[in-house]
Amino acid sequence: MTDTQNEMAAIVAEQAERLFAGAVSRERLEAADGGPFDTQLWTEVQQMGLPLALLAETEGGIGLALGQAFGLARRAAAHALQLPLGETMIVAALTSTPAEAPATLALAKDDGALPSVAWGGDAAQVLVADAQGWQLVDAADVSTSERRNLAGEPRCDLTRVAEQGRSVAVPDWLSADTDSPVEALRAVGALLRSVQISGALGRAVELAVRHATERQQFGRPLSKFQAIQHMLAVATEESAAVWAVSDAAAEGWGRPGFVLRAAMAKSRAGLATGRVAAIVHQIHAAMGFTREHELHFTTRRLFSWREEFGSDALWDEWIGRRVCAAGGAALWPQLVASTTAHATGEDAA
Amino acid sequence: MQQFEFTGAVLPPAAEAARGSIRAFLAEEVAAARFQPHRCTWSSFDSGFSQRLGAAGFIGITWPEEYGGQSASSLTRFVITEEILAAGSPCGAHWIADRQSGPQILRHGSERAKREILPRIARGECYFGIGMSEPGAGSDLAAVRTRAEKVEGGWSISGQKIWTTNAHHVHYMIVLARTGERGESRHEGLTQFVVDMQTPGIEVRGIRDMAGNHEFNEVFFDNCFVPDDMVLGAEGDGWALVTGELAFERSGPDRFLSDYQLLVGLIDAVGPAPDRLQAVEIGRMVAELASLRRMSTSIAGMLGRGEQPVVPAAIVKDLGTGFEQALPEVARRLVDCEPSLGAEGPFAEALAETVLRAPSFSLRGGTREILRSMIARGIGLR
Known part of the structure; x- marks a missing residue:
């Protein structure tokens, strides 16, 4: 990364933060919760160029470094942004196309069904993975049956109504790790959800720390009770662990070994979600259990995201089978290779 | 969002080169059946292993050459450390000296302490114990009661330390002792000393742990003399020093x-x-x-x-x-x-x-x- 690129990344991050902080209000989150797509907000996100963050400059994108691009998805998740920004960013990068309309990822079942596709009814294009490969499909070529996840975000069951679709090559760095086009795209989605979970965990802990500092019982703030302090220390640890392991996964984008990094991140993110959600809700007590309080925008997303693109249990099993097949002695070098940082400027994507 | 970020650290080529060397060393140790990986931890005391490791240049590597080190980066040391641990090697003899006592002497010790002690640690020949806990001072470390009185040319230490791993094998202990009043913060009036275990007035008594191993010890000091140039830092700086030492340890x-x-x-x-x-x-x-x-x-x-x-x-x-x-x-x-x-x-x-x-x-x-x-x-x- 040159200084100019870093400066630009910092400006993009700052602009995005300002947009999310201002525009992702409680009113708009409530309106989107089970409600229509926030077209106006998408236009603002698009005008800022955020959907093109991960796409290389030579392909018409902004070409941020990996950490910076996925940092935007993390930031958006911290604000519970009710839009498929991460999905669109990824589709643009994987199809090498500067398309800024909402896009999403779909994993086909063995029978061809495309269940629970994020914003499947709002996306202009869907990157579909099935046993044969990947295809970029237009919204006009799918029919949609809408459902919602636990956070009230659209998750749609799609059915392809026409054969049309632009074939997209699974990149070498993914096919090096897995023969399955579905597994390859699942890993990509797992990275995205891990990064989003990290942002949401950071937000959840922030809210709980604030509440503990403000709320008084027995004549003093909750934060002065050692039991509360230790709970928040644990939540901080868990959140930090997910940040670290999802950073490692984001860095792995564009290189062989990515799938294992994404698997580890999604596994750790799922584990931390249960632990952190339990703590932050306990600290917020009855207030945090209501729709009046803002905590649920974050924790309901956490409960949804940990299941998507492979639950922690699915990826645990994937890692466990692979590790056992390779034998005990092979684990250490594998662990070193999949957690060591790559130098900035050596992004291989 | 997240208060403590763990930014990825890129390992320099020297660190990756060191990984190759230490793996080769450890593979040879295992091939020669010099240790059983599944039975060892970083408190397993094996001076032979430490001496071979030191001779091969894997101890004290971040220290300057003049004190037996190689001025290597802490990332190189990290790589060597993680490989030694992952291999399940019996690295307990030199572990504390390399991890915390040596760095503590390098930062706060006298020129004589650095010259006499650090090169021996780096050769894998000189081992340290930790002299922090006492019967009445566990987590509440500021409650230590071991005292050091000023005497001609040095200090005289009396008191008791406990839970000192391998005190019965080591050459030195870094002892935290009270040299003045506690003050309101309770952290004043403490000083760290490098104590030669051969000094008259030291008695070591073993404590068996629940597995039956003898690693822990009680150490008693009865008017044990420590020369002035074996004081770490300035008199009364002990709390700040011990906090820094614990950061290495943790x-x-x-x-x-x-x-x-x-x-x-x-x-x-x-x-x-x-x-x-x-x-x-x-x-x-x-x-x-x-x-x-x-x-x-x-x-x-x-x-x-x-x-x-x-x-x-x-x-x-x-x-x-x-x-x-x-x-x-x-x-x-x-x-x-x-x-x-x-x-x-x-x-x-x-x-x-x-x-x-x-x-x-x-x-x-x-x-x-x-x-x-x-x-x-x-x-x-x-």
Whole structure:
């Protein structure tokens, strides 16, 4: 990364933060919760160029470094942004196309069904993975049956109504790790959800720390009770662990070994979600259990995201089978290779 | 959003080169059957191993050449350390000297202390014990009562230390003693001393741990003389010094790799075709380990930049010891094997060693409760 690129990344991050902080209000989150797509907000996100963050400059994108691009998805998740920004960013990068309309990822079942596709009814294009490969499909070529996840975000069951679709090559760095086009795209989605979970965990802990500092019982703030302090220390640890392991996964984008990094991140993110959600809700007590309080925008997303693109249990099993097949002695070098940082400027994507 | 970020640390080529060398060294040790990986931890005392390691240039490497070091980066040291631990080697003899006592002498010791002691540590010939805890001063370290009185040419120490690992083998201890009034903060009037274990007036009594091992000791000091140039820092600076020493003690990969060989043994005991429960549980432990290794590398990077990552180190130690303690619990549910120290096979032995050692993981180097209070302070709750 040159200084100019870093400066630009910092400006993009700052602009995005300002947009999310201002525009992702409680009113708009409530309106989107089970409600229509926030077209106006998408236009603002698009005008800022955020959907093109991960796409290389030579392909018409902004070409941020990996950490910076996925940092935007993390930031958006911290604000519970009710839009498929991460999905669109990824589709643009994987199809090498500067398309800024909402896009999403779909994993086909063995029978061809495309269940629970994020914003499947709002996306202009869907990157579909099935046993044969990947295809970029237009919204006009799918029919949609809408459902919602636990956070009230659209998750749609799609059915392809026409054969049309632009074939997209699974990149070498993914096919090096897995023969399955579905597994390859699942890993990509797992990275995205891990990064989003990290942002949401950071937000959840922030809210709980604030509440503990403000709320008084027995004549003093909750934060002065050692039991509360230790709970928040644990939540901080868990959140930090997910940040670290999802950073490692984001860095792995564009290189062989990515799938294992994404698997580890999604596994750790799922584990931390249960632990952190339990703590932050306990600290917020009855207030945090209501729709009046803002905590649920974050924790309901956490409960949804940990299941998507492979639950922690699915990826645990994937890692466990692979590790056992390779034998005990092979684990250490594998662990070193999949957690060591790559130098900035050596992004291989 | 997240107060403590663990930025990835890129390992320089020298660190990766060192990985190759230390792996070759350890492979030769294993090939020659000089140690049994599944029975060793970083408190296992084996001076032969430490001397061979020192002769090969793997101890004290971050120190300047004039004190026996190689001016290598802390990331190179990190790589060597993690490889030594992952291999399950008996690195306990020199471990404390390399990890904390040597760095403490380098930063705060007299010229004589640096010249006489550091090169011997780097050769793997000189070992240290920790003289912090006392019967009345555990987590509440500021309550130490061991006293040092000023005498002609030095100090005279009297009092008692406890839980000093390998005190019966080591050449020196760094002793925290009271040299003045506690003050309102309770942290004043403390000083650290480098005490030669050959000095008259020292008595070491062993304490067997619950596994039956003799690693712990009580150490009694009765008018034990320490020359002026074996004082660390200035008189009264002991609290700041001991806090810095604990940061070295807490920050390394020894806080999640203590029982790594049990994980290796578990994977081999389960075999190449695990059932779903085995695969899920092992996968989860591996993912947890990945997050720990990533965070630990990041801390090595912070140390290399001259930062003092006190709270991040507490975070990794608390998460790490939690992982180490969970590992035998997971292992015993996945493999039907009764832990045994007898000749029941390596897995049964490793399981037994770990089950019996695990309670200590979240005690040594700062209890879980102390670490969580430090983290709470770090996020502004105290």
